[in-house]
Amino acid sequence: MTLQIGFVGTGGIARAHQNHLSSLEGVTVAGFTGTRMAHSEKAAREWKDARAYESLEQMLDDRRLDAVYICVPPDSHDGLEELLIDRGIPFLVEKPLGTDLALPRRLAARIREQNLLTSVGYHWRYLDSAQKAKELLLNTKIGMSLGYWMGTMPRAPWWIVQKGSGGQFVEQTTHITDLLRYLVGEITEVYAAYSHRVMHEVVEGADVSDVGTVTMKLADGSVATISNTCLIPNYHTVGLDIYTNDGIYEIREACLKRATADTVTQYNNQTKPMYNENEAFIRALRTGDRSGILSDYEDSLKTHEVTMAANESARTGLPVTIPGNGA
Numbered sequence: 001m002t003l004q005i006g007f008v009g010t011g012g013i014a015r016a017h018q019n020h021l022s023s024l025e026g027v028t029v030a031g032f033t034g035t036r037m038a039h040s041e042k043a044a045r046e047w048k049d050a051r052a053y054e055s056l057e058q059m060l061d062d063r064r065l066d067a068v069y070i071c072v073p074p075d076s077h078d079g080l081e082e083l084l085i086d087r088g089i090p091f092l093v094e095k096p097l098g099t100d101l102a103l104p105r106r107l108a109a110r111i112r113e114q115n116l117l118t119s120v121g122y123h124w125r126y127l128d129s130a131q132k133a134k135e136l137l138l139n140t141k142i143g144m145s146l147g148y149w150m151g152t153m154p155r156a157p158w159w160i161v162q163k164g165s166g167g168q169f170v171e172q173t174t175h176i177t178d179l180l181r182y183l184v185g186e187i188t189e190v191y192a193a194y195s196h197r198v199m200h201e202v203v204e205g206a207d208v209s210d211v212g213t214v215t216m217k218l219a220d221g222s223v224a225t226i227s228n229t230c231l232i233p234n235y236h237t238v239g240l241d242i243y244t245n246d247g248i249y250e251i252r253e254a255c256l257k258r259a260t261a262d263t264v265t266q267y268n269n270q271t272k273p274m275y276n277e278n279e280a281f282i283r284a285l286r287t288g289d290r291s292g293i294l295s296d297y298e299d300s301l302k303t304h305e306v307t308m309a310a311n312e313s314a315r316t317g318l319p320v321t322i323p324g325n326g327a
């Protein structure tokens with residue numbers, strides 16, 4: 001039986017998911033909806049028998065879908081997941097879960113109640129480098145971690161405004177925060193300092209901070225900082241360095257580098273993390289086996305709690321304890 005998938009959102013990340021879905025057997029995209037009908041129609045022309053719809057509700061009324069991908073800006077989730085939960089339809093949603101905590105917390109409770117199958121686009125977990133680090137770190141004692149997302153400013157209108165994206169730490173650096181949770185453990189307290197240095201003066205309408213650093217305490221007793229900037233002219237470091245008694249582990253999108261007392265070993269990534277993420281979700285839909293899904297809605301909420309707490313700390317100037325994270 002061919003699985004029928006629907007898409008909400010026809011932007012860059014939706015297209016990336018479709019590229020991977022098109023290489024999987026027994027899957028088709030049957031419907032598209034977004035804010036522009038012309039874009040949905042264009043996307044639908046690329047899939048046999050796919051149709052474009054004015055709304056998610058129309059799409060669900062017209063088609064029997066096995067799952068829906070939600071690929072909308074962070075501030076645009078209102079009413080989407082809810083409709084899928086109402087109808088018991090599994091979904092893969094892109095990170096971050098939103099720009100507030102109330103909606104994701106409410107949705108997580110309903111998803112838990114229904115045991116609904118979900119996956120969240122934290123694709124860094126699916127990197128070979130992350131998987132290898134997870135295996136090797138089992139034999140170490142972790143002291144501290146340093147994370148980075150040092151890059152340029154994306155220019156999507158929703159990205160440059162705090163209301164639309166939640167800011168860089170919530171929208172982008174959430175990947176590194178999530179990776180820290182995945183590899184080291186729960187984050188119990190954060191203290192953040194952000195600033196507006198350049199971009200609000202050079203990009204019309206931009207109001208997100210363009211530098212920030214977040215100090216964290218973890219449940220295992222280790223400490224971390226994760227820093228980000230979007231004011232530099234080129235991409236610099238994006239990744240996580242973990243300092244242990246056995247050596248240093250540098251996790252990047254391309255590889256893992258492990259430096260011990262006398263050797264440096266580099267493990268280059270062989271597989272595509274977004275392919276792995278899509279394959280695991282489709283396999284779970286087909287077989288009910290969820291073990292390949294490395295990040296579901298409930299787990300992702302914990303990452304979102306941390307990045308939102310960082311925003312609160314930056315605003316108030318005070319450390320913030322994360323509820324329910326083993327503090």
Ligand SMILES: NC(=O)c1ccc[n+]([C@@H]2O[C@H](COP(=O)([O-])OP(=O)(O)OC[C@H]3O[C@@H](n4cnc5c(N)ncnc54)[C@H](O)[C@@H]3O)[C@@H](O)[C@H]2O)c1
Binds near residue numbers: 012014071094095121
């Ligand atoms: N996993 C990753 O590495 C990764 C990479 C890029 C983007 N993302 C995330 O994916 C999401 C989308 O990013 P993008 O770059 O594709 O954005 P985009 O601006 O390219 O596309 C957004 C799409 O959402 C649609 N949309 C907006 N509001 C909507 C609404 N209320 N109802 C239905 N459709 C709506 C728009 O029509 C558009 O098609 C963001 O949350 C972003 O953080 C994740």
